[in-house]
Amino acid sequence: MQKIAIFASGTGTNTARIIDHFRHHATIKVALIVCNKPGAGVLDIASREGIPTLLIEKEPFFRGDAYVKQLREKQIDFIVLSGFLWKMPEVLIKAWPGRIINIHPALLPKFGGKGMYGRFVHEAVIAAAEIETGITIHYVDEQYDHGQPIFQARVSVEKDDTPDTLAKKVHMLEYEHFPRVIEEVLKLQNRR
Numbered sequence: 001m002q003k004i005a006i007f008a009s010g011t012g013t014n015t016a017r018i019i020d021h022f023r024h025h026a027t028i029k030v031a032l033i034v035c036n037k038p039g040a041g042v043l044d045i046a047s048r049e050g051i052p053t054l055l056i057e058k059e060p061f062f063r064g065d066a067y068v069k070q071l072r073e074k075q076i077d078f079i080v081l082s083g084f085l086w087k088m089p090e091v092l093i094k095a096w097p098g099r100i101i102n103i104h105p106a107l108l109p110k111f112g113g114k115g116m117y118g119r120f121v122h123e124a125v126i127a128a129a130e131i132e133t134g135i136t137i138h139y140v141d142e143q144y145d146h147g148q149p150i151f152q153a154r155v156s157v158e159k160d161d162t163p164d165t166l167a168k169k170v171h172m173l174e175y176e177h178f179p180r181v182i183e184e185v186l187k188l189q190n191r192r
């Protein structure tokens, strides 16, 4: 069984769809939800689904072992970042080499990096008068939004789009593609 830990900081609408996608899967399981924001909506989803959660704090995450011990105890094979808003430290990236992926709500390398998350991304896309936006799913390295791209999908930006309407369009792409791309990446890992 390949066990996934989802790291999330917010509402968790992508997390809900990932859980649903793997609900009856024969060899892949969402085994843990890791969250850095007490009261985040993703924690309610985990509770409803009966999935264990790990609430993390800054000091041990950034200056300790980054919860490697707890993740190993849960036999986590793969880490999915889904609206997680802290930078993954080197100790985690080295402990799960090539096994951490992230979804970003824009077409990297544009509109990525520190400060580029959630609504800020869509505001920047509109301010730049882009004619299209989309999603990027990529491997995670030590920098924000810098790892090897895996998948991108695009959607047009219309003149009357707002950050809210753009967020809705991008979420639709995320829900359509993220669970399937996770499964494809895990299948590739299994063949190695």
Ligand SMILES: Nc1nc2c(c(=O)[nH]1)N[C@@H](CN(C=O)c1ccc(C(=O)N[C@@H](CCC(=O)O)C(=O)O)cc1)CN2
Residues within 6 Å of the ligand: 081, 084, 085, 086, 087, 088, 089, 102, 103, 104, 105, 113, 114, 115, 116, 117, 139, 140, 141, 142, 143, 144, 145, 146, 147
């Ligand atoms: N080592 C890595 N860690 C993370 C990556 C990554 O590619 N490499 N991706 C991010 C997700 N992300 C964009 O996709 C992202 C998330 C958050 C930020 C950001 O600026 N965060 C703020 C803190 C916000 C908060 O605590 O509420 C900050 O660092 O000042 C940028 C990009 C997940 N981790």
Ligand SMILES: NCC(=O)N[C@@H]1O[C@H](COP(=O)([O-])[O-])[C@@H](O)[C@H]1O
Residues within 6 Å of the ligand: 008, 009, 010, 011, 012, 013, 014, 015, 082, 083, 084, 103, 104, 105, 116, 117, 118, 121, 171, 174
């Ligand atoms: N740069 C990171 C970033 O902005 N991630 C974005 O956070 C949202 C989480 O939504 P959710 O909590 O409803 O799944 C998603 O749109 C994801 O692309």
